[in-house]
Amino acid sequence: MAEITLQVNGAQRSVSADTRTSLLDLLREHLDLTGTKKGCDHGQCGACTVLIDGRRANSCLALAVAWDGAEITTVEGLGDGAEPHPLQTAFMDFDAFQCGYCTPGQLCSAAGMLAEGGPSAVTADLTGDPPLTAEEIRERMNGNLCRCGAYVNIVAAIEDVSR
Amino acid sequence: MRPFSYSRATDARDALERFQPGTMYLGGGTNLVDLMRLGVARPDSLVDVTRLPYDTVEAAGDGLRIGAAVRNSDLAMHPVVRERYPMLARAVLSGASGQVRNMATVAGNLLQRTRCPYFQDISHPCNKRRPASGCPAIDGDHSGLAVFGHSEHCVATHPSDMAVALAALDARVHVTGPAGDRVVPMPGLHRLPDGEPERDTVLAAGELITAVELPPPPAGASHYRKVRERASFAFALVSVAAVLDVADGVVRDCRLALGGVAHAPWRAELAEAELRGAPATQEDFSRAAEAELSRARPLPRNAYKVPLARNLIVRTLQELVP
Structure with missing residues (x-):
């Protein structure tokens, strides 16, 4: 297990998760942010794309533990809350x-x-x-x-x- | 995926100290995490080397020193790389997707594994994955695999585009390890399969790439061209990195490396030897390509790569004539 802290859509989130957990599964299964989708789970389809420290990345290929401390933006955080992006x-x-x-x-x-x-x-x-x-x-x-x-x-x- | 422990190394010495049997170094993870999910890679521990102080591209004399942890996208976008080594920038940009290039590191790109379908599927034997288990690709689907330098044990290809450009640029790979520091020339980092296809490179256990050094760019015009089954986001069937220096209609110097055709980036030395001092004409380019391809040993389902490589070499060289 690993303690993982991320800034997700502007809010700090801390999770205890198995080291095998992908960023995608952490978002969906631990943080209930199901906007990010699992397609191929091999980095080939892009359905899981999020922004990590402002740069687009395949969250299925990212081990959550390897991005401890990062800023994540998911589709839920693209707009400003009142207006869509x-x-x-x-x-x-x-x-x-x-x-x-x-x-x-x-x-x-x-x-x-x-x-x-x-x-x-x-x-x-x-x-x-x-x-x-x-x-x-x-x-x-x-x-x-x-x-x-x-x-x-x-x-x-x-x-x-x-x- | 098997359970594993994870730790972040802070510098090279820390990484080497953390390395034990069963450890793998983790870069961007774009290949390794996938291989772990497929059951192909089964490390006991990962040592994350992305935070090592190797994330810059710096001038080194008249050349360039590229840190091992530089992300592929940052390498391709670096103004000096785009200006002085456009062939390298284009090779990197022709690989993978924007998302993958943002994650993948330079060292990880070099050390990525083959995309041979049998290597990636643990329900099949594979000499690279499990030594002495057999190679189903030789009698099976080898349509995307090697035509040069393969053995009776393995016909896999190395998938990197960047490595092909580096092989043409005479890059030098800086390595540190338990036995000290050393420099491995490109080509030369990747080996041919021979009887040990499980070894992709000449690196020893625990050795860590720290940088890739580029000598000053060779004179002449250069290009990287890649042929694949769809317009983008696919591995090369055949690719070529070419540098051609022509004066008064005669080839003064040239560099030619092929991708998608061998277990390593394939430096076309026979073609280069034919070209140096020859007139820069289509006939001479064809003769040079044929000289190189005379040592190709295509398999039944990848014989198309031989004329494809010939045409790719000739057309690319023609376009480089001033």
């Missing part, structure tokens, strides 16, 4: 989901991605900071699968927020 509004405006299971991961990943900047694998000139075209967004969101295939509207929603 602009990405959440855009996802509704653009109908960027069907079943919705991948959506929390898409939202957290998009929020992290918009803060990253810099080039991607599809950027021609790596020294620059290219505009976020649809092609750039698709590449940067490659870690989030949507089995309903709502990609067209997900890209449109993110593009709208990035403008």
Whole structure:
């Protein structure tokens, strides 16, 4: 067992958990924050994406104990409590989901991605900071699968927020 | 997942002291945690080395010293890497996803295990996972596996993109361990399987990578190109890291390394030897590629990699001609 303290969506949370506990399971099973979803549990689908110290990460591949002391933002903490995050509004405006299971991961990943900047694998000139075209967004969101295939509207929603 | 103890090391000496039989060092965990969940990796204890003071990229003479704990995304976004070693930045960016690159470390990237489907599935035998148990890939699905340097015991490939660029850049891997410090050149960190496929690298038990040092970038234009089964977030079927220096239509120098084709990043030395001093034409690039591929030993289901590698080499070199 390990004592793990995290800042989760702005509140300090302390949990005693087995060292095997992933950050994903800690959020869902210990803290009842079930907005973060378990898809593949292998880092391949992105449904479990959260922000760790402001950077997007697969919470299924993170051992909670290894991130003791970190600041975590889940989909529940994206908005400010009164208003949804602009990405959440855009996802509704653009109908960027069907079943919705991948959506929390898409939202957290998009929020992290918009803060990253810099080039991607599809950027021609790596020294620059290219505009976020649809092609750039698709590449940067490659870690989030949507089995309903709502990609067209997900890209449109993110593009709208990035403008 | 088997129970394990966890501790955080504060510096290299602390990490080495914590290392015992059954210990594994933990970096970003993007491969190791998955392998533990799959039952492939079964450590008794994890020593977390991500807080060691190796998280910076610094000038080292005319080259660069990259700390072992630098996250992949930070390496790819570093302004000096993007400006002077764009091939390395592109190789890193072509691997995995934004989430994984934010977590994965440089040393962890080098030490990640093969994605051979039999290695990752404990219901199958695998000489790499359980020595002398057999290799089902040789008569089974080896479509994504090695065409160079494999053995009767193992046909796995090393999955890293970054390592391919490092092999082309003559990087030097700094290691510390129970027997002291040493420097391992790239290529040279990863070994071919021979009769010991359980050993991916030349590192001894308890040895810890502390940094990767890059010499000054080689003259010429460079590129990293990767071919895979989907447009993004997939491992390479074949990739190439190429540097080409041409003067008056003649190749002055070149570097060529291939990924996705061997148990280690494959430095194409035969092709390089053909290219140096040769005219920079498509015919000469083809001849150089054929020279390298003459030592390929494709298996029935991955023979496509030979023409794929040839075409990838030729096209990439053509694009690098000024």
